Amino acid sequence: MAMQDGAALDVRPGPDPARAAPEHHGAYHTTALFLSLYATALIGWTVYGIIQGDGTVRDFVEGLFNPGASPASQLVGPWEWAFTAALLATAGLALTHRRLARTAALLCGFLLLALSVREGVGLFDAAYRDRYGIDPLGGWALATRALGLVVAVTVLAAMFPATEQWRSGRGATPPSRGRPRRLSRICGVLFLLMGLARLALTVRTLTTPGMDAARYLRGVVDGSVLGTLNVAASSEFTTAGSVVVLLVLGVLALRARRDIRGALLVFAAMELYLTVRTVVWLTVTDFFNQSFETPEGALSMATTAYALAAMTSVVVLATGRGFGAPETYGEAASPTTE
Known part of the structure; x- marks a missing residue:
């Protein structure tokens, strides 16, 4: 406190706009815990697949980026590996109360919920239900799906209400809204x-x-x-899911009314990893030399090249300071005095 003209003036620094308000710390801690639990389950399936497979740890490490070196008997695939990294990164951000974690956690929650709903639809098939009792790993697979549903519901319930209105202190200059919104729209496009x-x-x-x-x-x-029974998501689900997420996040980022940098960063990083893996496969199989022989090959190559450039750009933009704080998207009230 300081005195000015006989009146008390609060000169304490305002809240850090990059971090969640204290009243939301519980929601962030809960999110970090549950995301870590599901990430641990996926890591367990990965380790079990390595132990039971015909490859070595070295083969697995090489197969992370080279599909040709990846053992065919893996129980989970590249999408799960990328998703595991996203879950752990989001959990780390949530544990440190970074507001960046909120939209990233919501994205992870929706993806998990979609996987759980898909599995729930499959359970209406009697033959498919019976496989859970026949397969030696059926019980563990079902437990993993159930855990995914619990994690999804918990994370969404915890993070949806965790919004906040920031207020700057006396004399603070309202942040510029031009550059952050422009960067958001670039990512959206x-x-x-x-x-x-x-x-x-x-x-x-x-x-x-x-x-x-x-x-x-x-x-x-x-x-x-x-x-x-497959713990790994099908190619149909991952392809359709990526289209939906890209379009939804693209529209939200283009509108630039909310800071969705966390979701943009997490999904762009996942897509970048999968794209790099595709590029490595194209290189080791010498497909580059044959790709332009057909219209389909040329289109696929052009899409891959664009994905590599676009997702790299989004990761760079989303990790920079140019996106600004939540106030720059109109999420905060105008500066007030107390």
Whole structure:
């Protein structure tokens, strides 16, 4: 406190806009705990797959980036590895009360909820339900899915209400809204273009002669389509899910009314890892030299190149200081005095 003209003037520094308010620390701690639990479960499946597989730890490490070196008997795949890293990173941010963690956690929660709903739809199939009793790992797989549902509901319930209105202290200068919103819109455009390109490729695949489009679309929402128990998400789910997330986050970032940097950063990092892995595979298989022989190959190469550049750009922009604090998106009240 200080005195000015006989009146008390509060000169204490205002709250850090990059961190959650104290009343939300419990929600952030709960989120960190539950995300870590599910990440631990995925790590357990990964370790079990390495132990039971015909490869070595060295093969697994090399297979993280080189699909050709990855053992075929893995119980979880690249999408789960990327998702595990995203869960752990988000949990770390939440544990330190970084507001960046909120939208990242909400994204993880929605992805987990979608996986759980897909598995729930599959359980309506009697033959698929029976496999949980026949398969030696059926009980553990079911427990993992149940844990995913609990984690998803808990994280969403904890983080949705964890919004806050920041108020600057006396004499504070309102932050500039131009640059952060401009960067958000750039990320939004990059996400939207990527989502539309992937949607076009998916539609082209579904309209290919001989392609069972109905079965593909059913595989997006029904876990029983493959007929086997899989902890790893199907390619149909990951492809359709990426299209939806890219388009939704792209629209939200383009509107630039809320700071969704955490979700942008987490998903862009996941996509960047998967894209780099694809590039490595194209390199070791010498597909680069044959890619432009067909229109499909050329389109696939162009999409991969764009994904590599776009997701790298989003990661760089989202980790920079240019995005600013939550106030720059209109989430805070105007400066007031107390």
